[in-house]
Amino acid sequence: MRIATFNVLHGRSVDDGRVEAGRLSDAVKALDADVLALQEVDRNQPRSHGADLTALAARAMGAVAARFVPALTGTPGGAWTVATGEEHPDSPGYGVALLSRYPVLSWDVVRLSAARAGLPMWLPGTRRPILVRDEPRVAVTAVVDGPSGPFTVCTTHLSFVPGWNRRQLRQVVAGFSGLPEPRVLLGDLNMTARPAARVSGLLPLAAAPTFPVHRPRRQLDHVLAGGGLRATGPVEAPRLPLSDHRALVVPCGPN
Template sequence: MPRILTYNVHRCLGTDGRLSPERIADVIAAYEPDVVALQELDVGRLRSGGVDQAHAIARALGMHVHFHASLRVLEEQYGNAILTHRPSQLVKAEALPGWARRPSLEPRGALWASVQLGGTEVQVINTHLGLRRHERLAQIDTLLGPHWLGHQACREPVIVLGDFNATPRGRVYRRLTAHLCDAQAEAHLPKPKATFPSRLPMLRIDHVFVSRSIRVLRVETVRTPLARIASDHLPLLVEFQIVHGKGHKPNLVHAQE
């Protein structure tokens, strides 16, 4: 069965203060995912030794990489990526809106790739939303709109995942679950699994949301000793099955609250 994993790698800076893309790759490799969504990657940045972290991790895993820079400063980049060893095509990679009252906030973005899994094209959207409620609401409104999830090419099956900086109690989470299913809820876990902070996880802000043509079989937070120090987030892994015969679009309505 296909596996997908989302992981905020914190520019590969561990809780022990060590920079190591190799360690991040080792955490991921142990679970053999087909698709990996990564957030907070440094590419060519002085602070992390000029390494292209997206390609370094992809090479270690034997995967192709689609990268989108949310932030560019001269030759330095910082952003998110989708990695996979399956045939894939980048559909879209763009900035998300910020909050007009706070133009100095960190830029945010999303990328969408179409990935062949089990003979089916799965639409995978990876994102990392802002820290402020107002910007998150603007960003999720965009993702639910006609250029992303409401786009005619965004047909089932669909997976939206990443670091949403939003707990299940917030409006961002409720807006998404009005149209897609939280993989953790679909797995009927005795207790939902938190992902942040990695040493003592208390918050559930990293999520995987799936359309109704995806049957969630297993959800796991990776809590290995290495995962607890490799980043300040834990990875979230979802194993699933595609239910064939449902070629419709997700039931998305672009509505303001």
């Protein structure tokens, strides 16, 4: 079984700034994942040409189950508000997605509030740090009917504010702690491997730098597991034709 996580930067390439549906489809096909977690996913946004990126990815990988969960609804630069789960299915949104080639037995969602404080950050094209406000976050969990029986998989994209992301990680892990083992947490946790493992109490299945995409120096994207799941082959962190992150792919199976 191949499990992968990928922060897709709403499908945009950092090389030419373009969003092209074919690039996302080709990237997902190249990952060849049985379970795929995506972050920074657009639905019906002008900047990604109104595409449903989750649906594109699902077709590309042959998923039988997929769910997009917005953290924000509306359009960047316009009416951009906290998603509640009550939005119309076709409303513009931005969030995370979980896709599977195996049937999903149940879904669950945990909503995570934004930190009150922002963080000064250097952004491309700026001469001085800019205060960037945090955003609400979301986690989506599925109980998957896998080849060796049910297991739990969760994906999220945590805050970039130090300390707050650790609080969110504890909340996410608590949210799926009663679900079937083995349990896997995938996503851009905006922290490095040591705190991710320590705070979550889960075992890292992959050690590879994933950010920034051209010369990755830090691992912000993780595959963490508990309950008897292990890596069964080499970990991959491929550079794909979109995003500012590399994807992370782990072949895995039961102990």
